[in-house]
Amino acid sequence: MIEPFSPRAGAEQLADLRARLRATRWPDEPAGAGWDLGADVSYLRELVAYWADGFDWPAQEAALNRLPRYRVTLGDGLGLHVVHARAAAPAGPAFPVVLGHGWPDSFWRYTKVIPLLTDPGAHGGDPADAFDVIVPDMPGYGYSDRPAGPPVNTIRVAGLWAELMDVLGYPRFGAAGGDIGGGVSRYLALDHPERVVAVHRMDVGMPVYTGDPALLAPEERAFLDSAAAWGAAEGAYAAMHRTKPQTAAVGLHDSPAGLAAWIAEKLRAWSDCGGDLESVYSKDEILTNITIYWLTGTIGPAMRMYRANGAIPPAQHARRVEVPSGFSLFPGDLVRPPRAWLDRIANTTYVTSPARGGHFAPFEQPALYAQELRDFFRPFRDTVRR
Incomplete structure (x- = not known):
């Protein structure tokens, strides 16, 4: 079942949010700490003050609702929130691509790039490069249903995306994504190679290798070492998500200031912003992402997915994708693998x-990202018609 979807936050929800923001009990902060110890409390005070008294969620919500948004109920009764934006006046069958988000985001990650992909001719591109764009929220994220039982992993989500593309009428399609969404795209290609014509990824996640290190090239060993070093220095959040997500969920679900700290710190650390978060994102953009988490109450289920992914057997990580694969390695990403x-x-x-x-x-560089997808998928456009 497919139904149009335009959520509206209630006045009581927004009043409660503002009251909580205004009542925030702030921690102390060592002089000159800045972002070195995690979230910069001075910056967060400014962000939270704007969230309480300047941020216009109804206007942001109305802008999001101008996207073609739907609720799609799959065969097992799971409801997914999906943006399904069709190509603008394609010359022939449009190329369908399903885009996978990660944490800490949702369909928000792709809101800027959707019009560039569906209507390239209106944005300096070739109209022949138009896509049908499908952006689902993963279960437990955004406006999709939360799993009723244990959290789902990327393998299960890939299966759901394959079913979703059936429901939407796409027997063959491309897949793309980053972060957890890159892993979902990988498993789509591994488990449904007859349907996925090509797969594009922005990253490979934290690498898992169980073979003999002597078989690796020197640059591969250096990559594994750098990823391990990144995990030791920056991976405390992931360890919490993987081991004790409910402990963190209690505070983050109850305190919007805490939620802002947890998410805004990652936006700054993981973006190509030179340490200046608002050189890439406006306050409205930052708070739109965070407010989606707050209003949907999904920080807990989103974090629990890390636990599910941590239990994926090592043999699954060792599988090689044989579907044609492309990688766009952006300079400000977490770790950059060698060829x-x-x-x-x-x-x-x-x-x-x-x-x-x-x-x-x-979201940071939508024009560059759109061009990457156009260039990578262009040779595969005819294959979706077979």
Whole structure:
């Protein structure tokens, strides 16, 4: 079942949010700490004050509702929130692509890039490169249903996306994503290679290798070492999500200031912003992402997905993607794999290093990201018609 969907936050919800923001009990902050110890409390005071008394959620919500949004109920009764934006006046069958988001975001990650992909002719591109764009919220994220039982992992979500594309009428399609969404795209290609014509990823996630290190090229070993070092320095959030997500969920679900700290710190650390968060995002954009989490109450289920993914057997990580694969490695992303690693894990046919952008490149640099997808998927357009 497919139904149009335009959510509206109630006045009571927004009044409660503002009251909580105004009543925030702030911690102390060592002099000169800035962002070195985590979230910069001085910046958060400014952000929270704007959230309480300047941020216009109804206006942001209305803008989001101008997207073609739907609720799609799959065969097992799970309801998904999906943006399904069709190509503008395609010359022939449009190329369908399903885009996968990660944490800490939702369909928000792709809101800027959707019009560039559906109507390239209106944005300086070739109209022949138009896409039908499908952006689902993962279960437990955004406006999709939460899993009734244990949290789902990326393998299960890939299966749901395959079913979703059936429901929407796409027997063959492309897949793309970053962060957890990149993993979902990977499993779509692994488990449904007869349907996925090509897969594009922004990253490979934190690498898992269970083979003999002697078989790795020097640059691959260096990559694994750098990823381990990143995890030791920056991965405390993931360890919490994977091991004790409910402990963090109690505070983050109850305190909007705490939620803002948890998310805004990652937006700053993982974006290509040179340490200046608002050089890439406006306050309205930051708070739109965070407010989606607050109003839907999804910070807990979103974090629990890390626990599910942490239990994926090592053998699954060792599988090689044979579907043609492309990688756009943005300079501000978390870790950047060498070509030898990309060839090890996938049938890699395309690798680029765009000039700007980080972990949230579709939102940070939508024009660059749109061009990456146009360039990568262009040779595969005819294959969706077979």
